[in-house]
Amino acid sequence: MAENVNIEVSPISRVEGHGDLVLDIKNRKIEKLQFRIPEAPRFFEAMLVGKKYDQPSHITSRICGICSVAHTFASIKATEDALKVKLNDLILKLRRIVNIGEYIQSNCLHVYFLAAPDFLGVGSVIPLIETHPDVVNIAINMKKIANDIVRITAGRAVHPITTIVGGFTKLPTEQDLLNIKNMLNSLYPDLEISLKVLKSLKLPKFERETEYISISNNYEYALYDGDLKSSDGWVIKPINYLDKIKEKVVEHSTGKHCWANRDSYMVGALSRVNNNYEMLSDRAKQYAEELGLKVPCYNTFMINIAQFIEIVHCVDDGIRLIDEILNEGLKEDKALVEVKPKAGRGVGIVEAPRGTLIHDYTYDKSGKITKVNLIIPTNMNYANVEKDLEAYIPSIIDKSEDEIRFHSEMLIRAYDPCISCSTHFLNVKLINK
Amino acid sequence: MSKPKVGVFGFAGCGGCQLEILNLEEQLVDFIKAVDIVNFTEAITEHSDTYEIALIEGSVSTNHDLEKLEHISKIAKIIIAVGACACTGGLNCLKNLYGLEKAKELVYGDKKDWIDAIETKPIDAYVKVDYYARGCPPTRSEIVDIVKSLIVGKKPEIPNYPVCIECKRLGNTCLYEYGLSCFGPVARAGCNARCPSSKSGCEACRGYIDQPNINAQKDLLSRYGLTVEDIMEGFNLYNACKNNVLKK
Ligand code: SF4
Ligand code: SF4
Ligand code: SF4
Numbered sequence: 154m155a156e157n158v159n160i161e162v163s164p165i166s167r168v169e170g171h172g173d174l175v176l177d178i179k180n181r182k183i184e185k186l187q188f189r190i191p192e193a194p195r196f197f198e199a200m201l202v203g204k205k206y207d208q209p210s211h212i213t214s215r216i217c218g219i220c221s222v223a224h225t226f227a228s229i230k231a232t233e234d235a236l237k238v239k240l241n242d243l244i245l246k247l248r249r250i251v252n253i254g255e256y257i258q259s260n261c262l263h264v265y266f267l268a269a270p271d272f273l274g275v276g277s278v279i280p281l282i283e284t285h286p287d288v289v290n291i292a293i294n295m296k297k298i299a300n301d302i303v304r305i306t307a308g309r310a311v312h313p314i315t316t317i318v319g320g321f322t323k324l325p326t327e328q329d330l331l332n333i334k335n336m337l338n339s340l341y342p343d344l345e346i347s348l349k350v351l352k353s354l355k356l357p358k359f360e361r362e363t364e365y366i367s368i369s370n371n372y373e374y375a376l377y378d379g380d381l382k383s384s385d386g387w388v389i390k391p392i393n394y395l396d397k398i399k400e401k402v403v404e405h406s407t408g409k410h411c412w413a414n415r416d417s418y419m420v421g422a423l424s425r426v427n428n429n430y431e432m433l434s435d436r437a438k439q440y441a442e443e444l445g446l447k448v449p450c451y452n453t454f455m456i457n458i459a460q461f462i463e464i465v466h467c468v469d470d471g472i473r474l475i476d477e478i479l480n481e482g483l484k485e486d487k488a489l490v491e492v493k494p495k496a497g498r499g500v501g502i503v504e505a506p507r508g509t510l511i512h513d514y515t516y517d518k519s520g521k522i523t524k525v526n527l528i529i530p531t532n533m534n535y536a537n538v539e540k541d542l543e544a545y546i547p548s549i550i551d552k553s554e555d556e557i558r559f560h561s562e563m564l565i566r567a568y569d570p571c572i573s574c575s576t577h578f579l580n581v582k583l584i585n586k
Numbered sequence: 587m588s589k590p591k592v593g594v595f596g597f598a599g600c601g602g603c604q605l606e607i608l609n610l611e612e613q614l615v616d617f618i619k620a621v622d623i624v625n626f627t628e629a630i631t632e633h634s635d636t637y638e639i640a641l642i643e644g645s646v647s648t649n650h651d652l653e654k655l656e657h658i659s660k661i662a663k664i665i666i667a668v669g670a671c672a673c674t675g676g677l678n679c680l681k682n683l684y685g686l687e688k689a690k691e692l693v694y695g696d697k698k699d700w701i702d703a704i705e706t707k708p709i710d711a712y713v714k715v716d717y718y719a720r721g722c723p724p725t726r727s728e729i730v731d732i733v734k735s736l737i738v739g740k741k742p743e744i745p746n747y748p749v750c751i752e753c754k755r756l757g758n759t760c761l762y763e764y765g766l767s768c769f770g771p772v773a774r775a776g777c778n779a780r781c782p783s784s785k786s787g788c789e790a791c792r793g794y795i796d797q798p799n800i801n802a803q804k805d806l807l808s809r810y811g812l813t814v815e816d817i818m819e820g821f822n823l824y825n826a827c828k829n830n831v832l833k834k
Pocket of ligand 1: 600722
């Protein structure tokens with residue numbers, strides 16, 4: 154039993170890890186709780202100033218390897234918005250396929266490689282090779298297919314090459330698209346098996362209603378494009394995001410904290426499913442029902458289930474998009490549209506797998522950047538993570554210190570924070586006074 | 587070295603290099619069995635202070651990074667720098683060009699003193715690096731090949747010829763023909779001319795070859811009416827910390 158627990162990191166001796174949780178419990182009450190990411194600040198806003206319009210997407214892709222497609226598209230969209238580039242249907246559909254590839258890559262990595270070990274009570278995917286070879290094989294196969302989709306459509310599995318402002322440097326062939334369609338089709342049996350495994354898991358029950366924010370539109374499950382929408386009832390155009398989304402620097406963290414209508418909000422798979430459930434494919438909805446995900450859902454641990462449901466949706470949607478493209482025909486002369494420098498501001502918002510991602514650029518008339526604002530999903534979730542922990546820890550306060558630590562970590566990991574800070578970071582010193 | 591203990595560490599970077607290790611796909615299980623992974627921020631909870639090989643991603647950009655790097659270098663017998671950030675400083679060096687203090691101010695405003703940040707440098711600015719797996723990200727096979735050859739006691743083979751050679755071998759049309767620019771003549775091969783093959787100019791993410799034929803690059807540029815300055819910006823993307831080679 155934990156009357157007084159003091160969980161904190163010791164920064165000098167710590168050789169591992171990017172994220173810290175400082176937790177101080179006295180007489181069964183939380184005295185101090187801070188979640189922080191002492192992630193090396195990389196100053197992307199500064200790197201971008203002065204860069205010509207064809208460079209920002211290559212640079213910002215390197216903000217996060219696991220969201221590199223999302224950053225690429227948020228960046229390209231911001232530039233295209235500023236330069237008033239008019240795209241064609243083929244480019245927009247192909248971009249969605251690249252995006253779907255990244256969703257399967259990332260959600261698969263998180264559900265199978267990072268969260269599954271938590272639910273199965275082990276420290277990593279490595280022991281699962283012995284105990285759950287079927288799950289590991291599914292994970293590796295799915296990851297490979299997703300990597301191949303991004304590689305075939307964008308030139309490389311991590312950090313896309315062909316996706317640029319105005320379209321694609323090179324198009325996949327019809328045969329490439331048929332291959333992708335076959336790969337997607339081959340995933341259905343694996344999804345069925347995974348469904349059974351997921352159904353057998355017991356997720357912690359923890360509900361805390363918060364504000365759920367994502368993009369949204371009236372024609373598809375919004376991942377690539379849409380207006381900003383909140384479960385608190387507001388909807389705004391991307392260009393006006395600053396009317397709602399507020400940011401501040403906080404002392405204990407290099408990541409800024411965000412808020413909108415309340416003191417915190419959530420972005421990511423659960424927000425998307427909550428806001429756009431009706432737009433999911435029929436199969437995805439059926440899986441959601443079987444897994445007990447009813448919207449609105451306020452259980453943070455269900456983020457992982459929502460991610461799995463999105464994989465199902467992406468497989469269905471990828472096949473649909475490929476059929477449409479093949480029907481309309483792949484035409485090399487449609488790969489790129491004209492782009493001309495122009496002064497102005499543009500905002501690009503996409504849903505990265507771990508949540509809403511905002512790029513905001515201002516260009517001068519020679520097509521060089523003068524001002525940048527980037528808001529990444531992990532920052533948006535920070536405050537919400539802290540609020541969740543404040544609400545969750547009292548319910549597990551009678552458990553042992555190890556269990557408190559494990560469950561707190563698991564809650565943080567459920568958010569799927571950006572990879573460089575997502576996993577297994579609490580190398581903590583525990584003092585039980 | 588039979589079944590060496592391996593630590594995978596991350597400094598300032600995007601995690602993409604570590605991700606490429608997780609992306610080994612069908613090779614992943616073999617790789618995990620061939621070595622004993624004792625540290626891997628992105629993938630495992632366990633960690634240990636005993637390892638022979640350190641795979642290091644990212645560049646040094648805080649005082650805390652530096653302490654951690656020095657700690658690792660005391661333990662590891664072999665250090666492998668993985669990716670452009672670790673090998674050349676990579677994109678992170680663009681921040682140095684902008685100016686550290688200015689950058690802090692721009693991003694964190696009047697709270698800038700809360701931030702621990704120093705000039706970005708590649709890891710060999712501080713510790714001896716034994717092998718370099720270059721690229722942003724490196725090819726997966728290169729990372730595995732380096733580790734594998736260490737296990738069997740061979741010296742890993744890293745190309746020291748330009749990307750153009752790979753590009754021509756693949757029969758690509760030179761991008762200069764399309765009016766695009768490319769660093770192929772001086773960039774280090776090993777990626778199988780990944781970008782030119784996708785009709786996108788090479789940005790030398792693998793750094794340059796040991797004795798770059800600057801004249802070949804300049805000749806090529808002048809043939810198409812360009813100067814080094816014209817494309818320097820592209821090159822700076824990954825080599826801002828080591829950018830004086832072409833200016834000679
Ligand atoms: S080298 Fe490239 S892929 Fe690797 S960490 Fe740096 S930015 Fe990411
Ligand atoms: S300059 Fe670039 S495109 Fe041309 S041959 Fe060399 S690598 Fe290929
Ligand atoms: S072609 Fe150039 S920029 Fe592209 S991966 Fe190879 S070395 Fe890097």
